[in-house]
Amino acid sequence: MLSVARYGLHTLRTRWVTFAGSFVALCLGVGLLTVTGLALASTLDAPRRAPERFAAAPVVVRGADTLRVATPIGTRAQKLAQPRAVPAAAVAALRKLGRVTPDRTFAVRLASAENGPGDLVGHPWSVAAFAPYEIASGRAPRTAREVVTTGTWAKPGRILGTDRGDVTVVGTVADRGFEHAVFYTDARAARLAPHSTQSVVAAAATAVRNAVRGNPGVQVLTGADRRFADPDPDRDREALTALNALFGTAGGVAAFVSVFVVASTFAFAVAQRRREFGLLRIAGATPGQLRRTVAVEALLVGALASAVGCVLGRYGAPGLARWSVDGGLAPGWFRIGDGDGHRWPYCAAFATGLLVALCGAAAASWRAGRTGPAEALREAAVDDRPMTAGRRLSGGVLLLTAAVLLFLALLHDPGGLLHRKSYVSRPMLLITAVALLAPVLVRPLTRLLTWVPARLPGAGGMLVRENAAAGVRRTAAVAAPVLVTVALTGSLLGTTATLNAARAVETRDRTTAAFVVTPPAGGFAETTLRALRSVPGAELSATSASAVYVLEDGVALIRSAARAADPAALEATTRLPLVSGRTTGLDDGSIIVNEEWEKHTVGERVRVWLGDGTRRTLRIAAVMPTGTGDNGAYVTPANAPGAAVDRVDVALRPGADASTVAAGLRAAARASGAHVLTRDRWIAETYPETAETDRTTRLGLLLVLGIALLYTGISLVNTMVMATSDRVRELAALRLAGAGRRQVLRLVGAEALTVVAVGAVLGLLVTALDLAGVAAALHALSVPAALTLPWTTLPWASLAVTTAGCAALAVLASVAPAALALRHRAVDLAGVRA
Structure with a gap:
């Protein structure tokens, strides 16, 4: 009677090389899920920011800055593009209560030759006391050409050339960390910024509220609410909302890639053991016992790998937070939390790791459990039926689903296909469908790619073709990480390049001016x-x-x-x-x-x-x-x-x-x-066609692609090592047939390159299908832009480097273990696992 648990433990000890690949792939996947989960959990709550510019102000009265409209399901609100000033009647009533100090804010830009901060902001000197700012050196401004600056970058007596005219620094105040301010006299600030939307009132809050009652939208800010008078008071919440979307997308990509690659790795690991399963069936093991054995092995590997992955994720998450802050994606205060509210990412990642391991192993073992003893032994020799009916059906259904969803989107909301969340997630369905159907495509692709080498003198090309074509499961398993890598790189970068080109074409067709003057x-x-x-x-x-x-x-x-x-x-x-x-x-x-x-x-x-x-x-x-x-x-x-x-x-x-x-x-x-630009230069700088997207989008894509490429790269190495270690007897047979050690290693390297080429072609197929959907959406939106493929524009370098990197990893991961194995005598290797 087969003891499932005892046999599973024995298998883990004796076939540790096979399970090492699954362990590393799963461990890394759980680690990535933990990292993105912790980052996502840390974006749920923004710290309450204290008032900055008006920390010492008694009361701030702010004009209406929000549009509120009543609807049958409640009031809807939107921020106004042009906030209103406090009504004159209300200001007159406030002046009877105490001093009213209008706040005026305007941008100031230094001349190109000046040395100083690039984001200066101007204010009247009268509002400096509300931060509070105090003179550190010099004195307050008295004339229209005198200013006080924050920090130490400008000393009293320095003349500054600005877009507001030349001014002389007559004093400095300590930098409070939230702005680089230039303070003018009140009269000069009023001329530079005549429109004021808020004022500080030196009076009791209750009296101020009574004075502005009857003026819709006018706000009276006191205490912590004074922060709403600061510039962009919701910037932390908005930044965290953007981070939430970014880390959510990255987590989704990490989950997809980990599920995809881990399932493929487990399937390949189980496929390598067909001979073992056949022998067990001859010895009397039932299909249910085989399935339970594989499930126990997957449970043990999954539990250990998930635990280690959670630990790795705990130490990797702070690095992601620092990178996000350094890249400007997150506010400077963003950190990975460690409270009770940040435990769910560990539980979710651990449970996901176990589920992925069990599902991947169960799906792979189902076919082995259904075969008879003699059929299993025959199947272990060659992949004569690598494509099951279930896999063929699943792949076809997913492909059909992708086509139907694309058709419905083009019919009802083609603009939705151009949103980042859509074009990041859409390739995943195609990748899964093509991967499931890969065994059907591997053999003809392999023969096509090796058609020329197979006709060259010598047996090398023919052996490469036949080995890759005969081991369809092995080829498909190794090609899977390459498929994911190339497809994601090509789809994401190709989509951004296509959209950039479309926007540039739109702008070029629309702009007939000879020059554009920017302010x-x-x-x-x-x-x-x-x-x-x-x-x-x-x-x-x-x-x-x-x-x-x-x-x-x-x-x-x-x-x-x-x-x-x-x-x-x-x-x-x-x-x-x-x-x-x-x-x-x-x-x-x-x-x-x-x-x-x-x-x-x-x-x-x-x-x-x-x-x-x-x-x-x-x-x-x-x-x-x-x-x-x-x-x-x-x-x-x-x-x-x-x-x-x-x-x-x-x-x-x-x-x-x-x-x-x-x-x-x-x-x-x-x-x-102001700057005078020719039409073409303005278009090139404002709407570049070379995928130079804005910095935030570029870093976001780098994060998503980085996670996917790191994971698939390591998984590619694992799968290649597993595949090569399983071919020791085959390599020994070649040595006994007269092949030299270098000839065998060259053959192994050539096979690795062939498999990478198969994965790259499948990835390019997914890329082409995905970009065809983007082109169809642009056509539906009447955009006069052609499809921009990633190898005809700037992203081609990224796609080429990615494919070359996969090829280098595959060759190294296959040749290195083969070289180690061939150090032993061929006669000894031929008897391995005989």
């Missing part, structure tokens, strides 16, 4: 705009960034980016991709929308809220396609109150000389620090 920090001053308009031969279109809000389906308050522009000037510098209507049809009573809006028919009227919360009903003058997401609404400046001009497109009047106009624009912009 100094804080936007264009009116004097600069007048100087630009006075340049002979230049026709300007000054536009502002704003937003409009619309209530869709009566319950969803949607914010849509909007640009404010004069219709006639816009027509001269921009070619909007309209599907209906005309750009010149835009006026103060109308709006240009895109097809994503619930109402998008020319002439139809839509109720909107402007960037400052003003409610309007506007007529739809024109409709644009959805595009890649940059086709926001267009309104006139009258419907974007408070929005500062942040871009000036310049067209050439008939007969104007481009170089003369450019010189005039640079002369007009020089004093303000």
Whole structure:
């Protein structure tokens, strides 16, 4: 009678090389899940940030900065693009209670030759006392050309060239760590930033609340709530929300890769033991006993590997946190927590490791348990039936599911396919489907890839072809990590490259201006705009960034980016991709929308809220396609109150000389620090076509890809070592047949390269299918962009390096153990496990 537990323990001791690969793969997978789980748990709660700029202020009164709309299912809220100032009547009432100090904040940029912080912010000197700032050296500013700075980067007496004019530093205050401030006199700050949305009131909070009662949206901030008067008070919560999404995506990828690779590794480990299973069946073991044996082995390996993986994850998580902080993905205070609320990642990772081990081993052992004794012995010699009906059915169902989901997405929401969560997760279904169907593809792929080598003089090419084609299961198992690596790299980088190229094409087709003038920090001053308009031969279109809000389906308050522009000037510098209507049809009573809006028919009227919360009903003058997401609404400046001009497109009047106009624009912009760029240079810098995505997205992709590639790389080494160690007798037979040691090693290396090539081709197949879906989504969104494959743009280097790295690891992991084994005599090796 077969003792399942005793036999399982004996097998672990005698076949430790086989189980070492499964152990390492599972251990690493659980470690990655623990790391991402701990990072995810640490993003659930943001620390309560204390007031910074107004820590010593008695009361801060802030104008309405949030739009609230009542709906049948509750009030919906959105942050206003242009917060409102405190009403004048309320300010007059507050002045009767005590001193009212308006707060003004504006960006200040040093001249390019200056040495100092690059993110200066200006304030009136009167608000310095509320941080509080105190003079450390020098004195307070008294004239319009005098300033006080934070920190020690500028000494009293230094003259600074800024986009706000040259100023002299007359004093410094200690740096409090949350801003690099430049304090002007109150009168000068009022001229530089006439719009103020909040003020400090020296009065009792109760009296202040009574004074502003009846002014909707006006906030009275005291105590800890004064932090809401600081710039971007929700930055910690928003950063953690982004981190939550990033680590959630990374955890999902880690879970998928670990399940995929561990299941493949266990399946290969069990497949290597077909001869052993056949002998046990002859000895009287039942199929149920074989399955229970494999389950016990998997349980033992899974428990030990999961425990070790949790320990590794505990020490690896702080490193991920430090990398996130250093890369700017996380706030400086972000750390991995260790309280009671951070225990669930260990439990989840450990349970996942056990489940993966049991599922992987059970699936692999099912076929062996169903075969008869003689059939199992025949099956151990060659992979004559590597593809089971269940595997074929599962692969076909997954492939069909991927196709149906893509079709439904293209039919109902093609824009959703371009979101990061979608294009990161979508390849996983294809990868699994192709991996399940890989045994069907391995043999023809192998013969195709080795067709030329097999016809060269000598038997090497023929042996490579036949060995790889005969060992279909071994080839498919080794190719699986390569498939994951190449498919994820190609799909993610190829998608970002395609989207970048699409956005660049959209912008190039839309922009007809000869030049684009970008502003100094804080936007264009009116004097600069007048100087630009006075340049002979230049026709300007000054536009502002704003937003409009619309209530869709009566319950969803949607914010849509909007640009404010004069219709006639816009027509001269921009070619909007309209599907209906005309750009010149835009006026103060109308709006240009895109097809994503619930109402998008020319002439139809839509109720909107402007960037400052003003409610309007506007007529739809024109409709644009959805595009890649940059086709926001267009309104006139009258419907974007408070929005500062942040871009000036310049067209050439008939007969104007481009170089003369450019010189005039640079002369007009020089004093303000604005930059004059040619159309092509502006497009190249703003919308590059070479997958140079923004830094956060790039680091996020690096994190996701790094986790996947590290794991699959190690798993590739494990699988190659397992496969090579199982071929000792085969290698010995080659030595006895007259092959030299170097010839055998070359053969092993060539087979490894062939298997990597098979995995790379399968990975490229997944990449092509995935990018075809992206191209179809872009076509559905009317985006004039061609498919950008990762080997025709910048990401090709990453794809080539990834494939080359897999090839190097595979060759090293196969040749090294073969070389160690061949140190013994061939006669002795031939008797191994006879």
